Amino acid sequence: MERDGTAHLIDFSNVRDFKGRDFIRITDYNRDEMMFIYEVARLIAKDARMNRSQKDRSWFSKLGKGLMGITNFGEPSSRTHDSSRVAMNLLGIDMPIERRSDAGTSASKGEALAHDMSIAQNYNIDVIVTRNSMEGAPQAVADYFDRHTELHDRHRPIIINGGDGSHDHPTQAGLDHLAMYLWHFVDIDGKPKVSDLSRDNVLTGISFYIIGDSLSGRTGISNAKELAKRCAGKGLNEVVLVGPKEIRMLDEQIDELKAMGLKVRTIDTVEEALEDAAEGSGIPVWYATRLQEERLPPQIVDKVRHSVYTSFDALARHGWLGNRQFKIMHPWPEKKTNRDIDPRLEDTPNWGVFEQMEMGPYFRAAIIGLATGIIPTREGYERWVDVRREKEKQPKYTVTEIKDGSEEKGLAYKLKKAIFEVKEPAVATLVGSIKKDLDPLKAVFAMIDYVFEHASAELLRMLTFRFVRGEDGTVADHFREGWVENGAYNLGVQKLQGTTGSDGKRTIISIVDGLESKRLAAAYRAVRGRVSDYMGKGVLKVRGHQIPPGEFYHLAAISHGLTVSHIKDGKVVAKYLINDPEFLVNFNHCSNKRCVTADEFSEPVPKIFYRSDDGRGWVCRNCDTYIPDKKLPGLLIKGK
Template sequence: MKFKDRHFVSNDELTRDEVEYIMRKSAEFDKAIEAGDQGAYSLAENLKLMMSLNFFEPSSRTEQSFLTAMHLMGVLPLGVSSAPGNSYSFKGESLYDAMRMFREYRARIAVIRHRLDGSARFIADEMDKLKDQGQYFMGIINGGDGTHKHPSQTIVDRYTILKFFNRLTDECDHPYSLRGLRIMMVNDLRYGRVPHSDVEDFSHDGVHFVFVAPEGMQMPESYLRLIEERGSTYEVHYGLTPELMSLADVVMVLRAQLERMGDLALAEYERTKKLYFVTEKLVKHMKPTAILTHPLPIYRHDPEIEPAVARLPQAKFYQQAGTGVPTRITILCMLSGLIGDDFDGELYNGHVIEEDVYWQEREYVARDVDDKDFYIKPIRKNGVVIDHLPIDTPQKLMWLLQVEKNGDVYRGGVIERTNHPGTYKGMLLVQDRYLTGEEKKIVASLVAGRLTNGRPTSINKIVEGVVTEKHDIVRVPAIITGQGKCKNIISRDGKVLGGCISREEFHEHVPARFVRDGDTQYRCYYCDYMMDAHQLYE
C-alpha cells in the first residue's frame, strides 16, 4: 500500500528509486503477458475495483492501452470516451463537475486527458481537498494535458529505450538508466507534451540531448534550464543531417501538433517541415544498434516519417506502442495499492510550497516635516505609503489595488525628489486603509528586483501619524494566488485553441496561482509557464 492515495500528474512526482521500480515491475508484467501467465497480472480479479477513463480529447493508443491494462488486471472500467457527444463537450459541463461525478461513482483511479494545460494538476488538487476533509479519494493519472505533459508516455519511452539497449537488468554497466546515451528529439518540441515529460525524466540520468526543430517549435527555455541544473547536456539544431543521424543512439520523432499551433508557428512549420522529414536514406545513416521511436499517430497525408522507414530494423515505434500495456499496468497497480509492498527505496513525499518573507524590515527615522519629500499630506492619521516605486508602476498599482473602485482617499503618481532635483520616483498614498497580505504580494511581485534611485520600494504603515512598519521589498513572494493572469494562451485566426486552464476564456473557474522560480520570475502552478513577475498583471 506504499503508493496508494497518490496521483501521477508529472514525472517529477517520482523518485529515482520509484522510476527503477516501475521499470522492474513493467519488465515482469511484460514477460507475464508474453507467456500468457494471467495470474501474474490479473491482480484485481474479483475485487470489483473500478477505474475511470476520462478522455475529453481524442486518443487511440493512450486510451486503448490503459483500457487494455485495466481489462488484463480485472478492473471494471468506466468513464468518458474521446468520441464527441458527452456532457462535457456537448452540454458545456465544467471539468470539475465531470470528474467529481466519477469520484461519486467510486472510481479508484481516473485517467484524464484534456486539451487545457494544467487540467490534471487542477483536478488532482481538488481530489486532495476532498481527501483532507475525510472524503473518498480518487487518484488522478495525467493522460496528457494540452501542450504541457504526458508522464505515462514517458514511462513507455524510457522502458522502450531500456528494453532495446538491454538495460532492464542488473547485469549491465548502467542498469535501468539512460546514462551516456545520445537522445535526439525531432520536430515539434514546443507544442508537443511528450518531449517535455521525457526531458523532465531523462535529464536525471546524465544523457546528451540533441534538439532538432524549427526555431518557433524548439524546446522551451524552462526545460533547457532543467537539463543544465540536473547535470545533463544538450545542443540545438534547425534541420536534420546525415551526421546527426549517425551520431544518435535514439532518434525520437515527434508529431507536429498542428491542432495546437498559433499562426506564426504553423506558418514556420509549413515553410520548414522538409528539413525535419525522416527519410529511409537518412535512417540508413543510423548506427545498427540505434533505435527510432515515435509516440504515434503518424499523419498519413503529410507524414513526418517516410512510410518505408517502418520496415527498417531501427524503427521501433510499433513495439514502443506495445510496451504501453505492461507499463500502464504497473502504474495502475501502484496507485491502487495492488503492488508496492516489496518496494524498499525512497518514496516521493510531495513538494510543499511554503510562504516566506519577501521584505526586509527597516527602522523608520523621522524627518523634518518641512521636508516635502517626506510630508504626506493626504494621510492625516492612518494609512499606507508605498514609496520609491519604479516610475512606470503607480498607475498600474492604483488599478490593481482598486483604490478608485473602493472610494479611497489617495494620491499617486510620479514626483521629483525635492532634495535630489532631476530624479524621480513613484509614490502611492492611501488614507485609512492598510494592505492585506495578498495586496502586499501584488506590490512585491510588481516591483521586486527593481531599484528606484538605488533604493527598493518600501511599504510604510502609518498609525496615528507615526510610521509603525517599514518594509523594503527585496524579492518576489513565494506564492501568488487569485491574482494576475497566466500568459499561456494559443490562438489562430482569432480563435483560441488552448492554453492554461486558469485562463478566463475557458470558463473552468480556476483561480490563477504562481510559484516563484528565481529572484524575479514566476512559474504557473498549473501549466509551468514561465513569466517575469511584472508580466502577471499585463
C-alpha cells in the first residue's frame, strides 16, 4: 500500500486484528478497517486484471491452499452466491459443499438452523458465507459456534453475512463503496484522482440517492451506515431517500443515521431527485433498488412503481445522460418485467452496474482472506497475530443487601387499584360479576373502600403485605406502576399458586399496583432524568416461598430501584436492592417479527438484548432492533 501511495488514507493504530473476526454487520468494522479492506480488494482487483489471460491468475490463489469454505444460502441468490464462490476461488480455497436453498437439507425438515450449520463446523470448514430470510440468523449461528468451540475443542469457522432479511447486507455495501472508491478517488494502481486526497476526505462529498424500496431492502440501510462512518460526525456525506413514504425506511432508522453524522433527506419522485442532483454540489451516485415484492403488499407495489422508475428520457431532460460522474448502480439482476431501470441506460457511460458487479469477488476475497488470516495486514509486513476470541459471558445478577431495612407497615398506602386473587365470600359477588374462574394473576379492579369494608383480616394483610408470625415469603417492592403484573408473569410465580410453601401453608400470590413512591421517582430521576416528584409503584407478595434475588435480576430492567425482601417467621431477614442489568437473556421477545428469535421460526436461539447507547432502551443482539424501555414490559416472556 505504501508503494502505491495510499497508506496515508488509513490510521493503522485503529486497525485491529482481522483474523478470526466475522463479517455480520457493516458496523462490525470501523472506518480505517474498512479502508484497509478496500485497499486489499484493490490489490486483488489489480492482480486479477493483470493476469486475466493466465491460467494461474493470481498469486493470491496460492494463499488459501488447505482451507475449505462453503456457501449456505436459504434464500435465492445469483450475484452474492456466485461472487462468494469466485472470491474463494481467487484465494485458492477449496469449496466441497454448495447449498443454494434449504431444499434437501436438515432445515427443510424443520430442524434448527444453527444445528444444520454446525455440521460444517464439525467438518472443519474454515469459512461459511450464508444468507437467510431470518433477520439476525448469522449472529445467532456465530454465537452458537462460540458457545461450543472451546468447550468441545471444535474448529471455529468464519461467518460472512450474505444478507439476512431486511437487516443487513455488509458485503454488498462494501463492494458498492469499493466501486465508488475506484470511480472517484483512486485508480486501480492507487493513484489519486482528486487533489489533496487524505484520510479525512476519501469517500466523502457523496450524495447517495437511494431510489425505491429503502424500507424492506437491506442494501440501502447498509450503504447508508457505511457512508455515515466516513462522515466522522461532520455531515460530509448525504443520503437522499427517493420514493413515497410507503416504501421509505423507518423514522427511527433515519434518526439513527442522522445521529451518526449523516445528512438524510427525502424526495418523492425520480423527476424531483434528478433535478435535485443537478442543483447539488456533491458527487451524485444513483442507487436504484428492486421493489421487494415478496415483502411488500401488492397494492403498494402497484401504487409506487411508476414514481421510482429511472428512465432514459428523464436523465436526458435533466442533463445527466452521458455524464460519467453520474453513475447508476443496482443490486442486479433485474426482473424480466416491471424493471427498475430503463434498459437503454445499459448502453450509456452512466451505467456502473457491470463494474459494480466486478467488485463483488474482489471485496469478498479481501474480507475472507483477512478474516481467515491468509492475507497479511499490510503488504510487506507481518501477518496479524491470531488472538483467541473473547468468549461472551452469561450475565450474573448483582444485588446489594440493605442492612437494618425496615418493612413498611399499616394501612397508610393510598391505593388506586388492587390486583389480587380473591377467595373471600364477602367479595365473591364482585369477582363473579367480572369473570368466573379467574387466573391467579388476573386484574380485579375495586374501590379500596369496598375492599376494606367487606374483606377479612387475612385479605387486608395480603393487600398491605404484612406477614404474621409463622409465615415465610417474598416481597418485591418498587415495581414501576402498571408493570408489576407483567413482571410476575415473567417470573412464573403463578405456578406456585395453591402449592404448599416452606411455612407449611398454602401459597398465596398477591399484587398491588398504584402506590405512591417518592423513592421510585428519585431512582428514575437519577437514571432517566425524570423531573416529577411523584411516581406510582407496584408490589408483589408471595406467601410461602423465598424467591432468590437473582430471579429478579432482569426485572430491574423495567423497574429501577427494585427491592426484594425475604420474610422468615413473619419478620424481614434480608433485603436486597437489585442493580440494573447490563444485558438481558431470554427475558423478553424481540419486536421484529422477522428476527431469528421470533416464535414463528422456532429456532433455539437465545434472546439477548444489550443496553442501547442512549440508555433509554435495548438492542437485539441478533437483528439490532431497538426496543424503548416503555415497550419492554409488553414483550416479556411469560413463565420463563
